Amino acid sequence: MEIRFTQLKCSSSSVSLVIDEWLIASQQSWGIFxxxxxxxxxxxxxxxxxxxxxxxxxxxxFEGGDPSKVAVVSLLEQQSLLEDILAFxxxxxxxxxxxxxxxxxxxxxxxHDNALTHQLLQQLDLTHLxxxxxxxxxxxxxxxxxxxxxxxxxxxxxxxDEPYAGLDVEHRKxxxxxxxxxxxxxxxxxxxxxxxxxxxxxxxxxxxxxxxLDSVMTKAQWDNHPVISQLTAQSGQQSEAxxxxxxxxxxxxKFAAPVFELHDGRVAYSDKVIFSGVNWRIDNGxxxxxxxxxxxxxxxxxxxxxxxHPQCYSNDIxxxxxxxxxxxxxxxIKQHIGMVSSALHMQYRVNCSALxxxxxxFYDSIGLYQKPTQQxxxxxxxxxxxxxxxxxxxxxxxxxxxxxxxxxxxARAIVKQPTLLILDEPYQGLDYLGxxxxxxxxxxxxxxxxxxxxxxxxxxxxSLDSIKxxxxxxxxxxxxGYRALVSGPSID
Ligand SMILES: Nc1ncnc2c1ncn2[C@@H]1O[C@H](COP(=O)(O)OP(=O)(O)OP(=O)(O)O)[C@@H](O)[C@H]1O
Numbered sequence: 001m002e003i004r005f006t007q008l009k010c011s012s013s014s015v016s017l018v019i020d021e022w023l024i025a026s027q028q029s030w031g032i033f034x035x036x037x038x039x040x041x042x043x044x045x046x047x048x049x050x051x052x053x054x055x056x057x058x059x060x061x062f063e064g065g066d067p068s069k070v071a072v073v074s075l076l077e078q079q080s081l082l083e084d085i086l087a088f089x090x091x092x093x094x095x096x097x098x099x100x101x102x103x104x105x106x107x108x109x110x111x112h113d114n115a116l117t118h119q120l121l122q123q124l125d126l127t128h129l130x131x132x133x134x135x136x137x138x139x140x141x142x143x144x145x146x147x148x149x150x151x152x153x154x155x156x157x158x159x160x161d162e163p164y165a166g167l168d169v170e171h172r173k174x175x176x177x178x179x180x181x182x183x184x185x186x187x188x189x190x191x192x193x194x195x196x197x198x199x200x201x202x203x204x205x206x207x208x209x210x211x212x213l214d215s216v217m218t219k220a221q222w223d224n225h226p227v228i229s230q231l232t233a234q235s236g237q238q239s240e241a242x243x244x245x246x247x248x249x250x251x252x253x254k255f256a257a258p259v260f261e262l263h264d265g266r267v268a269y270s271d272k273v274i275f276s277g278v279n280w281r282i283d284n285g286x287x288x289x290x291x292x293x294x295x296x297x298x299x300x301x302x303x304x305x306x307x308x309h310p311q312c313y314s315n316d317i318x319x320x321x322x323x324x325x326x327x328x329x330x331x332x333i334k335q336h337i338g339m340v341s342s343a344l345h346m347q348y349r350v351n352c353s354a355l356x357x358x359x360x361x362f363y364d365s366i367g368l369y370q371k372p373t374q375q376x377x378x379x380x381x382x383x384x385x386x387x388x389x390x391x392x393x394x395x396x397x398x399x400x401x402x403x404x405x406x407x408x409x410x411a412r413a414i415v416k417q418p419t420l421l422i423l424d425e426p427y428q429g430l431d432y433l434g435x436x437x438x439x440x441x442x443x444x445x446x447x448x449x450x451x452x453x454x455x456x457x458x459x460x461x462x463s464l465d466s467i468k469x470x471x472x473x474x475x476x477x478x479x480x481g482y483r484a485l486v487s488g489p490s491i492d
Contacts, residue, residue, distance in 0.1 A: 001069060001157050001187060002026040003047075005213075007060035010042055016211035017042040017058075029188040031202035031219070033195070035231055036431045037211035038401035040161025040191030044072035047159060071150040074161035075402045075429050078146050081106070082346055085134055103137070103145050104130045110152035120148040123178060125171065129295075136269075139166040139342045139425060140294030140458075147175075151182065158188045164197045165428050166342070168293040168458045176200070193431045195228050196461065231432055238433070239440035242386045246441060249379060250417060250450050257284045259420065259452065260305055263316040267300050267309070273481035274300055280471055280486060282420075287446050287453040287466055288488075292473030296482045298456050299341060301471075302422050305454070307333050308343075320419075334364040338413030338451065341424035345409055354400065354408055355393045358383050361412035383411040387437075402429040410438055414445070421451040427462065439464070 005019040016037055024030060032039060045056045047070045085101050099105045103126055108117045121127045124144040129137065137145065143166045150158055163179070164172050179188060180201040192198055198205065198219075205222040207214045217225065258281045265278035274297040282288060290298045303309030304317060307330050317324040320336055338361065350367030352360070358380035359372045372380075384390045387407050397405060406429045413421060423442065427435045439462065446453050446466035455467060469488030476483045 003064040005062045010058040018212040029183045031205045032191040034208040039208045044159040069155045070157045071153045072159045073150045138295045161191045261318040275482040278484045288469045289455045289467045296473035336419040338418035339422045340413045340426045357408040358411045361415040422454045424456045
């Protein structure tokens with residue numbers, strides 16, 4: 001397909017895409033780097049929009065596109081598939097897993113071809129999950145299914161918005177090889193916001209800045225482009241403002257050690273053990289990073305702490321000085337915890353305003369059901385201003401870009417300055433500047449002990465200097481899922 005954009009302008013309160021002139025010649029694949037704004041999602045929407053649809057308004061021209069020949073993989077698509085499945089899933093009433101909602105089922109539905117479905121399961125390391133329910137998948141597993149599903153549609157043009165987000169190191173490597181192989185038979189737009197995610201095999205790069213196409217270049221030119229060092233300098237100022245806000249409202253609750261302790265932790269689903277024999281103690285003031293490959297149980301472990309995992313009562317857990325299951329209320333525990341995760345992002349389906357999302361952090365609620373104090377509204381407004389989202393204060397959460405939603409959820413978790421701040425792959429969906437801003441803030445929160453961090457990220461570049469304790473899942477020799485190794489200064 002040859003696609004030509006001329007004087008194209010899409011803009012709404014939350015979306016902006018401006019392209020003066022851009023030709024994607026037939027058979028060309030491109031890497032797209034976006035400094036700020038959700039360019040991938042907007043391009044994806046534009047290229048798949050049917051002529052009679054009005055989901056995205058634009059002026060100017062784009063010629064050559066054919067929505068029936070384009071498939072998109074994005075966090076937004078993944079979220080809406082999950083929502084669709086949850087809305088129509090009758091597995092519980094049927095008492096067994098509806099075949100349409102299994103990993104096999106969601107891929108097969110795109111091609112109705114058994115052989116192709118099995119081939120994709122194998123190529124994307126999904127065969128062992130073939131009969132798993134799509135809504136039970138871990139973040140990285142879900143991302144791979146979304147790609148398999150898009151390829152199963154057998155269209156000649158793919159838009160991959162942050163295809164590496166949520167993948168562990170090994171799966172990121174295999175994905176690069178897989179995409180290179182795919183690019184020989186189809187055109188791919190790979191949108192990334194991390195310089196290390198730009199695939200080596202890409203020949204053409206488009207650089208977008210604040211939603212506007214800034215320049216196009218070869219991959220060799222991109223490798224020497226000064227944009228990354230410019231952005232690093234630019235993000236400093238915004239970080240300073242956010243750090244000042246966090247410092248101004250600091251407060252903390254102290255608990256007798258340990259804050260959390262898990263004895264011989266085990267999580268299993270019918271015949272499948274996720275992890276077993278996990279002993280972990282979190283002492284006051286110590287920050288931890290949880291490590292391990294996709295599907296090893298990182299989010300599950302954090303769910304045991306947060307209290308939203310069904311097996312938290314079958315495990316021997318002490319938290320904030322109480323034994324779990326000893327009559328404590330879930331709200332007593334949650335008031336000391338701030339949480340960001342893909343599961344929470346998924347659950348946040350209430351359509352309240354951007355401002356209310358941040359304020360809801362004071363009440364640990366999904367949506368806002370109480371009248372906030374003036375001070376709470378003032379603090380939340382300050383957050384919005386620093387996140388450059390002041391003009392979106394009244395905009396409904398669901399109308400915002402995925403990255404904007406994620407920033408709000410991070411603010412929601414931090415706003416009450418909780419004792420424990422659980423950050424399960426917090427940067428997913430954030431653009432380059434957003435990620436730097438949040439990472440700088442987390443460094444400060446950890447360094448000044450404003451909250452205690454429990455942190456998950458698959459990227460070495462995301463390591464925080466203040467985190468010196470690690471719990472890492474490794475495969476169990478007895479094939480009982482994973483076991484955990486703990487390491488850190490006081491343990492060695
Ligand atoms: N209800 C369930 N039934 C069966 N398996 C489940 C269920 N819920 C989760 N799982 C499986 O538990 C495993 C652990 O999931 P978890 O989300 O904790 O992984 P993770 O380490 O956080 O992975 P990622 O790095 O991809 O985010 C996954 O393989 C997932 O498919």
